[in-house]
Amino acid sequence: MTCLLASDVSLSLGGRHILRSVTMSVQSGAVVGLIGPNGAGKSSLLRLLAGLKVPDTGCLLLDDQNLASVPAHWRARQIAFMPQEIVRPPPMSVRHVAALGRLAHGESGSVAFHHPKVTEALEQTGLLQSADRPAHRLSGGELARLSLCRMLCVDAPVLLADEPVAALDPAHALMVMSLFQKAAHQDGKAVVVVLHDLALAARFCDQLVLMQDGAIRAHGLPEDVLAETLVRDVYQVTTRRIGTIPVPWDLCP
Numbered sequence: 001m002t003c004l005l006a007s008d009v010s011l012s013l014g015g016r017h018i019l020r021s022v023t024m025s026v027q028s029g030a031v032v033g034l035i036g037p038n039g040a041g042k043s044s045l046l047r048l049l050a051g052l053k054v055p056d057t058g059c060l061l062l063d064d065q066n067l068a069s070v071p072a073h074w075r076a077r078q079i080a081f082m083p084q085e086i087v088r089p090p091p092m093s094v095r096h097v098a099a100l101g102r103l104a105h106g107e108s109g110s111v112a113f114h115h116p117k118v119t120e121a122l123e124q125t126g127l128l129q130s131a132d133r134p135a136h137r138l139s140g141g142e143l144a145r146l147s148l149c150r151m152l153c154v155d156a157p158v159l160l161a162d163e164p165v166a167a168l169d170p171a172h173a174l175m176v177m178s179l180f181q182k183a184a185h186q187d188g189k190a191v192v193v194v195l196h197d198l199a200l201a202a203r204f205c206d207q208l209v210l211m212q213d214g215a216i217r218a219h220g221l222p223e224d225v226l227a228e229t230l231v232r233d234v235y236q237v238t239t240r241r242i243g244t245i246p247v248p249w250d251l252c253p
């Protein structure tokens with residue numbers, strides 16, 4: 001059982017308080033959705049969870065080990081991270097770029113290129129047919145799926161993805177969210193996904209953490225966190241419901 005915990009973390013950057021006393025955790029078998037308005041601190045928190053930034057106060061614990069003191073190569077095998085910014089890769093094939101995920105295991109060259117996990121991840125992200133295409137010629141959504149694919153190639157017990165569906169069409173967004181759900185529920189991964197789509201958050205996440213102004217405003221079951229009054233207050237939008245699923249409808253008057 002893997003557990004990643006951010007315990008009372010605070011972070012300041014450029015003289016601004018970015019995160020204030022944030023505590024949250026994710027365990028094997030669960031998808032946690034990190035939601036909140038632009039600038040709320042979601043990406044900053046995700047980078048702390050990935051061990052890519054160190055908090056000013058508080059700590060990050062992976063199975064009781066402080067992320068600040070574990071070897072980087074061990075951390076890279078435990079936590080796979082998909083950043084929000086998708087960098088256009090150099091002229092390499094899609095499979096070559098995906099195989100870079102195996103570097104976390106010290107694998108490169110043909111060992112990485114032919115690794116079964118790479119083929120599986122290409123298939124899961126709908127890129128197997130495009131494996132030989134030049135990666136730098138992919139569309140924005142295809143590049144986002146390649147970034148996700150590379151993360152899956154790490155085969156880590158913890159998956160952290162920053163807005164993985166922001167550039168995807170509805171079918172691929174549903175495919176990717178189903179993929180995260182399966183990774184958690186069937187394969188026992190611990191998954192944290194940053195999302196702006198409240199309907200996807202409601203449908204596919206087991207728990208939601210709602211951030212506002214660098215702090216956690218609410219956390220718990222999606223139906224509780226996405227209560228109409230809370231969504232209205234935090235996002236300044238009204239919603240309409242399809243069952244329990246909220247759809248942002250209008251700006252608050």
Ligand SMILES: Nc1ncnc2c1ncn2[C@@H]1O[C@H](COP(=O)(O)OP(=O)(O)OP(=O)(O)O)[C@@H](O)[C@H]1O
Pocket residue numbers: 013014016018036037038039040041042043044045
């Ligand atoms: N290096 C930095 N120096 C100063 N401020 C920063 C720095 N990095 C981030 N910030 C600020 O921290 C706040 C939180 O940024 P963050 O990217 O974590 O928000 P977010 O919730 O992920 O937003 P979005 O939904 O727009 O991606 C923002 O106001 C941002 O401008």
